[in-house]
Amino acid sequence: MYAQLVETGAKAVKTLDQMEPQERAFQERINAGIKTEPKDWMPEAYRKTLVRQISQHAHSEYVGMLPEANWITRAPTLKRKAILLAKVQDEAGHALYLYSAVETLGVTRDQTYLDLLSGKAKYSSIFNYPTLTWADIGAIGWLVDGSAIVNQIPLCRCSYGPYARAMVRVCKEESFHQRQGFDIMQALCKGTPEQKAMAQDALNRWWWPSLAMHGPPDELSANSAQSMAWKIKQNSNDELRQRFIDQTAPQIEFLGLALPDADLKWNEARGHYDYGAIDWEEFFNVVNGKGPCNQERLAARNQAWEEGAWFREAMSAYAAKQEQSDMQGAT
Ligand SMILES: [Fe+2]
Numbered sequence: 001m002y003a004q005l006v007e008t009g010a011k012a013v014k015t016l017d018q019m020e021p022q023e024r025a026f027q028e029r030i031n032a033g034i035k036t037e038p039k040d041w042m043p044e045a046y047r048k049t050l051v052r053q054i055s056q057h058a059h060s061e062y063v064g065m066l067p068e069a070n071w072i073t074r075a076p077t078l079k080r081k082a083i084l085l086a087k088v089q090d091e092a093g094h095a096l097y098l099y100s101a102v103e104t105l106g107v108t109r110d111q112t113y114l115d116l117l118s119g120k121a122k123y124s125s126i127f128n129y130p131t132l133t134w135a136d137i138g139a140i141g142w143l144v145d146g147s148a149i150v151n152q153i154p155l156c157r158c159s160y161g162p163y164a165r166a167m168v169r170v171c172k173e174e175s176f177h178q179r180q181g182f183d184i185m186q187a188l189c190k191g192t193p194e195q196k197a198m199a200q201d202a203l204n205r206w207w208w209p210s211l212a213m214h215g216p217p218d219e220l221s222a223n224s225a226q227s228m229a230w231k232i233k234q235n236s237n238d239e240l241r242q243r244f245i246d247q248t249a250p251q252i253e254f255l256g257l258a259l260p261d262a263d264l265k266w267n268e269a270r271g272h273y274d275y276g277a278i279d280w281e282e283f284f285n286v287v288n289g290k291g292p293c294n295q296e297r298l299a300a301r302n303q304a305w306e307e308g309a310w311f312r313e314a315m316s317a318y319a320a321k322q323e324q325s326d327m328q329g330a331t
């Protein structure tokens, strides 16, 4: 999930008869599958939850450009460079759609963005890991964008209209990202023993953080029930994690790579893959700012903000001038 640990502020999910008439009418529309639009009445907790979730998602797209941009100048061929450039550019686009969706909830884009720069807002834990070799670019597309698709397809049916609609296009682009990652892995696995070893190493390092992307286990997800009642979320974290593992384990075998987890085995009775224990302590550390690259990522984003000051000033000066000449023209 590009948004992990989203607070809903709700202690318990209310039943319809515990609600005031306005809230009940809102919940009944949600239950009937009717989308909520920016001008519709909505409970304050629903609005705040969406602001937290969509802004976290936007920040993840935006910070997520950094580990991959690190390899644009070092891509092995011109074709790979052009593909990676397009992919990183798509992620900037995803951030823009999502920052716009947050604005429809009454928060300014500047405020949302400043919350990222100050370290107040969170973004997905996955982007605080380093990209050490070219195979990491393959593993990110395949596993990280692959996990993102599993999480984001249900968001296309989310109850908030602007978020759901943004997700439709995002998901189409994510599937291109996933395929380009798998294609890099395939090329490396068919290459020299050194290239295959590089692919294996990248898989081993990215596997566990990709599983943690889906968020804490259901028994630790205090906010899931309310998000599901509001139909912001459609599936639990464990359900989505299992879906990702079930679709990815056969791809690992297809590539001829070793499984990165000794407990990863098909369970005939469950009809799913079993998997080993995820290190949740590491996950909470990374989310709370103590991952290998947290400081580097925030420093890069702060630097970009400072270096862009001249451009923002020029745009504001141009807009003011335009407004003045429009006013003169009107008189
Ligand atoms: Fe994206």
Ligand SMILES: [Fe+2]
Residues within 6 Å of the ligand: 091, 145, 148, 173, 174, 177
């Ligand atoms: Fe992507």
